[in-house]
Ligand SMILES: Nc1nc2[nH]cc(C(=O)O)c2c(=O)[nH]1
């Protein structure tokens with residue numbers, strides 16, 4: 694026995710080699726990256742459980758809302774090795790790591806990303822931009838779709854806006870900033886964040902979990918987004934597959 698035994702040392706090892714996963718998809722029912730600059734690119738998805746925010750309109754509450762969902766049913770402990778082997782079994786270059794908030798499990802992600810890169814994969818993270826990224830994740834072949842949350846999320850500003858994290862992503866050269874938006878008025882709120890933290894490039898994405906809702910909000914937003922010379926992104930998986938989980 695050494696001083697490195699006991700539950701906290703064990704937890705440290707766990708955090709390096711294991712991930713708490715919500716679901717993986719894109720294998721048996723192939724899909725595309727549905728959002729952001731790689732929209733339409735074939736992709737595998739690893740969705741991690743747990744989030745540090747509680748957005749009212751969150752479409753993946755089954756990753757964190759244990760009042761509504763059963764944590765025992767919705768979460769699975771998977772080894773980093775197992776996840777790498779799963780991804781490498783498919784001839785799909787892009788692996789999207791989403792959540793929940795994936796960067797809450799950053800120590801194991803460093804190993805996961807290394808294995809995926811060594812296997813020839815490209816990696817995109819979907820993150821809420823509140824967790825400072827480890828420098829070993831800011832490497833060739835790894836990109837971040839950073840989605841800072843607006844007041845429409847219902848989350849307190851001090852929780853959803855973490856200046857040091859936003860600045861780190863902005864200066865990384867590996868991030869785009871994607872804003873879930875409902876109204877033209879919210880574009881001023883986005884502009885303020887863009888100015889305060891030097892965020893670029895900006896992608897505006899309509900909030901919605903139905904094709905009808907997305908189209909309606911797209912019509913509301915498109916002119917004003919184009920006028921600011923910002924990017925616009927749809928949610929292709931919602932248009933293509935509706936609300937089907939795991940697509
Ligand atoms: N096809 C597809 N693309 C996505 N891009 C980001 C997603 C997410 O849930 O973070 C997502 C998703 O759930 N499905």
Ligand code: SF4
Nearest residue numbers: 744746748751793821
């Ligand atoms: S940050 Fe993302 S996963 Fe977390 S509650 Fe908000 S929308 Fe859901």
Ligand SMILES: [Mg+2]
Nearest residue numbers: 752753791930
């Ligand atoms: Mg989604």
